[in-house]
Amino acid sequence: MTYRAGWIHYTNVAPILDALVLPPGVTAVTGVPTEMNAALLGGRVDIANISAVEFIRHADRLEALPDFSVAVLGPVYSVNLFHTVPLERLRRVALTRQSAMSVALLRVLLRERGLTPTLEAAEGEAETLLAQGYDGVLRIGDSALREWYRLVGPLTPETTMTALPHVGRGVTVTDLAEEWFRLTGHPFTFAVWAYRRENPPPPELVRAMREARREGLGHLAGVAARHGQKLDLPARVVQHYLWNFRYHLEAPDRLGLSEFAALAEPGHAPLRFGPQPGAGRGTLAPSGAGP
Ligand SMILES: C=C(O[C@@H]1C=C(C(=O)O)C=C[C@H]1O)C(=O)O
Incomplete structure (x- = not known):
């Protein structure tokens, strides 16, 4: 089969x-x-x-x-909230329909800060949606990486990705994985x-x-x-x-x-994972995932 x-x-x-x-x-x-x-x-x-x-x-x-x-531990570069006002003043945020994870993460991060903007699904480029009246736009994946780089690049031969700013052309880019790291100190x-x-x-x-x-x-x-x-x-x-x-x-x-x-998702069922590679064959490093 x-x-x-x-x-x-x-x-x-x-x-x-x-x-x-x-x-x-x-x-x-x-x-x-x-x-x-x-x-x-x-x-x-x-x-x-x-x-x-x-x-x-x-x-x-x-x-x-x-x-x-x-x-990822720290910034991910491709799960981005593009916004034109400080997070505390967000009123209307456009969400991507492509992603369940980033939407759930955004909800947690907003809740932790006590923020309650309206969240609506809307597709399109972040800068276009911002020009149409949204004050925040959540994008993920390849297009989010490209939009971020278009706003804050280019790299010069001396600089690295980590030295690039988070603001370009009046748009602030909040990296949700970095926010998660600030909140918890853990990977996302x-x-x-x-x-x-x-x-x-x-x-x-x-x-x-x-x-x-x-x-x-x-x-x-x-x-x-x-x-x-x-x-x-x-x-x-x-x-x-x-x-x-x-x-x-x-x-x-x-x-x-x-x-x-x-x-x-408080109250979720226990998370289950399949057996580790090599489990049951010897006693060394039972938690290691191998190379
Ligand atoms: C970090 C990313 O990872 C992806 C994001 C996902 C999601 O938001 O639901 C799902 C799969 C990941 O590969 C990204 O694409 O920007």
Whole structure:
């Protein structure tokens, strides 16, 4: 029987997916986070890298691979609230329909500050929506990275991504993962690789994913150069963007995930993860996810 994968193929997953060779019997489709969340929950795919909040909301029936994540400690650069007034004065915020995770994170961050702007779904470029009367716009993924860089770039040969300002052309860019770090001191886990508990992925697929991730992270400059061309961004911007991610769902990433789960979905079912690679074969480093 065919095992169906659904991949959110934003640039941030390129170090895992670009080199992936699907084993026989596995097929894959791609889409934006909200599409893949729905595809997994609706039974149209069997495994997907989904918004972590959907994994939390459906923890009673989903399980996640123990060593795969899209997480970050500090700024992420691609989950951005673009705004023209200070956060305290936000009245009307446009949300993206592509993402469940960033919307849930924004709700938590606003609540922690006691802020209650109106939140509405609206698509389009941040600067266009800001010109149309929104005072905040939440965007994610490749387009959010490009819009941020367009506002605050370019890099000079002497500067690094971390030295770029957060304000350009009258627009402030608040990086939600950085805000999360300020609030908790923990990483933020955006995505996990989840499947319905009774239908785990074939071991050959998980092995191929680990192999592909080793390959991608081992040749990050090449991945960054390719995607820089696609995104029309300098390769070193994309390289910094990519090496900043945490792809192994390590203990700090799980801590951030549990903390978020407690804040965003109190009363959720316990989060479940599949067995660690190599579990049961020896006694060394039981919590290590391997390279
Ligand atoms: C950080 C990002 O990660 C993605 C964000 C997701 C979401 O917001 O639901 C889902 C998958 C992640 O790969 C991003 O694309 O900007």
